[in-house]
Amino acid sequence: MSYFKPNVQTTNQTNNQNSSMKTVNENNLKFLDPTDLFSKNNYPWSSQSKLLLNAIFGISSYRTNQLPAINCTLCGNDTFLIMPTGGGKTLTYLLPSLISKGTTIVISPLLSLIEDQLRVLKNLNIPATSLSVLSSSSLTAPSYEEIMEMKQGRTTYKLIYVTPEKINNSQMIVQILENLQKKGNLARFVIDEVHCVSQWGHDFRPDYIKLGKLKRLFPKIPFLLLTATATTKVKNDVKTILQLEKCYLFTQSSNRTNLLYEVRQKKQFKNIHIQISKFVKKFYPNDSGIIYCLSRRDCELLNTNLVKSGISSGTYHAGMDINQRKKIQDSWTNDKTRVIVATIAFGVGINKPDVRFVIHSSIPKSFENLIQESGRAGRDGEQAHCIVYYNPNDTVRLRRLFQYSAYQNTQTQLSNKKKLDLIVSYCENIIDCRRKLLLEYLGEEFDPIHCNKTCDNCKRQSIHDIIQKDYTEPSKHFVSVIKQCPSISKTYIFSILHGTDIERLKIKGYTSNKITSFGVFKTSYPKELLERLLQKLLEEEIISKQLINVERIDRKSYFVYSVGKNADSLLNGQKKITLPITRIKRKEKSGFQIDTNSKILSIKKQPQTKDQNLITNNIKNKSKSNNTQQNTKSTLTGGLNWSFDSQFLSSSNRDRKRKHFGSRSSEIKTIISTNENKNKNKNQNDNNIKNNVNSNVVNLNEIQNKSTKTENTQDFNEELLTIREMIENLDLSISSKTYEDLLFDNLNKENKQQSISNNNLLENINSPSKKIISINPEQNIQITKDPLYKKLQILCSELAQKLNCSSYHIFGNSLLKKIAILKPQNLLEFQQIEGVGKIKALRWGETFVTCIKKYTKKN
Numbered sequence: 001m002s003y004f005k006p007n008v009q010t011t012n013q014t015n016n017q018n019s020s021m022k023t024v025n026e027n028n029l030k031f032l033d034p035t036d037l038f039s040k041n042n043y044p045w046s047s048q049s050k051l052l053l054n055a056i057f058g059i060s061s062y063r064t065n066q067l068p069a070i071n072c073t074l075c076g077n078d079t080f081l082i083m084p085t086g087g088g089k090t091l092t093y094l095l096p097s098l099i100s101k102g103t104t105i106v107i108s109p110l111l112s113l114i115e116d117q118l119r120v121l122k123n124l125n126i127p128a129t130s131l132s133v134l135s136s137s138s139l140t141a142p143s144y145e146e147i148m149e150m151k152q153g154r155t156t157y158k159l160i161y162v163t164p165e166k167i168n169n170s171q172m173i174v175q176i177l178e179n180l181q182k183k184g185n186l187a188r189f190v191i192d193e194v195h196c197v198s199q200w201g202h203d204f205r206p207d208y209i210k211l212g213k214l215k216r217l218f219p220k221i222p223f224l225l226l227t228a229t230a231t232t233k234v235k236n237d238v239k240t241i242l243q244l245e246k247c248y249l250f251t252q253s254s255n256r257t258n259l260l261y262e263v264r265q266k267k268q269f270k271n272i273h274i275q276i277s278k279f280v281k282k283f284y285p286n287d288s289g290i291i292y293c294l295s296r297r298d299c300e301l302l303n304t305n306l307v308k309s310g311i312s313s314g315t316y317h318a319g320m321d322i323n324q325r326k327k328i329q330d331s332w333t334n335d336k337t338r339v340i341v342a343t344i345a346f347g348v349g350i351n352k353p354d355v356r357f358v359i360h361s362s363i364p365k366s367f368e369n370l371i372q373e374s375g376r377a378g379r380d381g382e383q384a385h386c387i388v389y390y391n392p393n394d395t396v397r398l399r400r401l402f403q404y405s406a407y408q409n410t411q412t413q414l415s416n417k418k419k420l421d422l423i424v425s426y427c428e429n430i431i432d433c434r435r436k437l438l439l440e441y442l443g444e445e446f447d448p449i450h451c452n453k454t455c456d457n458c459k460r461q462s463i464h465d466i467i468q469k470d471y472t473e474p475s476k477h478f479v480s481v482i483k484q485c486p487s488i489s490k491t492y493i494f495s496i497l498h499g500t501d502i503e504r505l506k507i508k509g510y511t512s513n514k515i516t517s518f519g520v521f522k523t524s525y526p527k528e529l530l531e532r533l534l535q536k537l538l539e540e541e542i543i544s545k546q547l548i549n550v551e552r553i554d555r556k557s558y559f560v561y562s563v564g565k566n567a568d569s570l571l572n573g574q575k576k577i578t579l580p581i582t583r584i585k586r587k588e589k590s591g592f593q594i595d596t597n598s599k600i601l602s603i604k605k606q607p608q609t610k611d612q613n614l615i616t617n618n619i620k621n622k623s624k625s626n627n628t629q630q631n632t633k634s635t636l637t638g639g640l641n642w643s644f645d646s647q648f649l650s651s652s653n654r655d656r657k658r659k660h661f662g663s664r665s666s667e668i669k670t671i672i673s674t675n676e677n678k679n680k681n682k683n684q685n686d687n688n689i690k691n692n693v694n695s696n697v698v699n700l701n702e703i704q705n706k707s708t709k710t711e712n713t714q715d716f717n718e719e720l721l722t723i724r725e726m727i728e729n730l731d732l733s734i735s736s737k738t739y740e741d742l743l744f745d746n747l748n749k750e751n752k753q754q755s756i757s758n759n760n761l762l763e764n765i766n767s768p769s770k771k772i773i774s775i776n777p778e779q780n781i782q783i784t785k786d787p788l789y790k791k792l793q794i795l796c797s798e799l800a801q802k803l804n805c806s807s808y809h810i811f812g813n814s815l816l817k818k819i820a821i822l823k824p825q826n827l828l829e830f831q832q833i834e835g836v837g838k839i840k841a842l843r844w845g846e847t848f849v850t851c852i853k854k855y856t857k858k859n
């Protein structure tokens, strides 16, 4: 069998490099270049598809690979789409399901994901159901009569969701599928999270393997396979296990251009709340975020401290009972609690699109954990932060946990150790582009030039030089102390080198007259630097460590150090030890050098000499070439207290035009309606919007002024009552209309039929051009404080409560922000906003517009 890997032209607005596709041979499989085959807009369904895109989903253009994947599956081919999280995989089966005759079967791994998706579809009036829970109490189950109809091979549902377990264990479901096929009503199988098929994937599920029988039972039904990540091994497993003979493969970069990656130094966990609350208050005071902790205890401690410092947060971990967990998750999903402080127990089935930051308050367990957990940020495509707070001591904690785990055999422990080593080098690395390191781990090449300074290392490189400083002599002192004091703990090593804590050292017999390197460092090497050096010596196997009290998992267990197998090569001068340090790039001629490593900001007027330049460049080049050779196994260490905080806003002010913190979020762009509307008021409104958006200043000032006004509580409560009243009176009967009724509601039945076969006529049905705006980081801060945005959020959450769904099922926060900026004054303007489809506009537009008009009149 072979994959046919298309090289498809991009049709979206994302970064070009993101869309670049290779046409290389993969695993000696032949790939065709079907650009001409699937990227065109001249298929019989092309106009209909474009119309549905606009009318149902409120979207004006396809993203990378969406169009070719849609065309490919509609042509009846088996299609494998690998697209990063938040890339828009769902659309590639929703649109075809509305166009194809019959029903699309979606196999999805989790009931919670299925239920979430069914709520989305319900709000779009797309007929969908699930056969996974057939009890009558289930909100998602079809009725008895509907099941009977399905058994006859007929159904009005366009989508049926089912878990793999159910499809494997229910004879009735197989019978339904067979009868749907017989009657020509089985459109396609969609297998979501298809990497679960493979034991090499991160979420292997045995029931996915059994899905191999589907191709045997339904050889003519096309498969659409979806995942965010698949290594070559996983891809091969997918095609073999699912028994696909010919399958078109669409891949693209896993790069999430809208995520900002950063590693920050952490001093002590008990004070981490100070750093985190400062960050949250500054950047995301009213946005959602997740903070991951290593243990339940850490979650509780951090949460208590965050609440004390005024952050709206709650905990989620396996130690809480299921009701408590559900309560906090709902509160977070519906924007009542802003931040969730959780262990990795939180995450599976989390679909909230507008998570603006994911913070690891301690080192993640592995690269996979980092990618998966931070990947929950920015699923709506808007900019989001992914920050790891790192302290070398965290690794000691993790190693200890791995070592104690009673369930793990030696091999698992070794693999955990390797994984930990990799993530440690990532955290310690202050040179290489973080995007590059992450993507290389996923087996993808990435040129850091495309990072556009959206990771701390690239950002730092633009203002700092990195130089390698020789620490061979200090390292010899480390080894000397360890040689003289066998099995010594880290605290004692540091005290001896610093010459502090003399009384404690005396008790142990460690005195200056006995130990040659006693007090050599005095105050010249801060503890952070000694930690880095210790880590480096361990990596180089100059020293080694061992856990004491292995049978106990309490705080008394600790590591002791002894000389490693490479100690002699250091002592006899064969081996040199260097650590990268950073210094601010000097301006021409009279720059200032800041030695960030020594923690003493020594400001010297010292222009860089030719030789220094040479060294810097050599090191940079060397690091580059090492990089390509070693892949992610970079062992460069660093420890710089540097963050986006200090650079972010000021530089984006200076350099606004060039900034690209995310493909779709860097600057405000508008596409103003091309529909000729003679109405003078409307034109006036359009102009207002156009001016506001294009000037990029009017809006911000306006928002800023308003946000500084403190709101009168009485007014606010009255407003809330009016909102509730509006929702009470809202006519929800529109939900009984199908998507087709709404799409064609300007036409009578005859024309409806005609229009389906006449794409031109379809195009003429009111489908306004979309206004596309993106919100940059500064605007985001302003808009989250905007009273209108807050009102719209309340309106949305009240409405969600009434409809028994989550706020984001109605409108996500990023869309609400855009609505608050554009302030649509009528239904047409409301529907013109990118992300608002006709169905949602018809259902709730009036309510939202009324709220906005009332607000604009008052202000």
Ligand SMILES: Nc1ncnc2c1ncn2[C@@H]1O[C@H](COP(=O)(O)OP(=O)(O)OP(=O)(O)O)[C@@H](O)[C@H]1O
Residues within 6 Å of the ligand: 059, 060, 061, 062, 063, 066, 083, 084, 085, 086, 087, 088, 089, 090, 091, 228, 353, 379, 380, 381
């Ligand atoms: N062409 C498009 N233009 C604008 N927004 C889009 C487009 N396609 C999808 N989206 C939006 O992108 C967001 C993410 O889409 P979706 O949930 O399908 O991502 P996904 O690839 O399935 O991610 P995950 O792997 O996390 O499930 C949704 O809010 C969706 O409405």
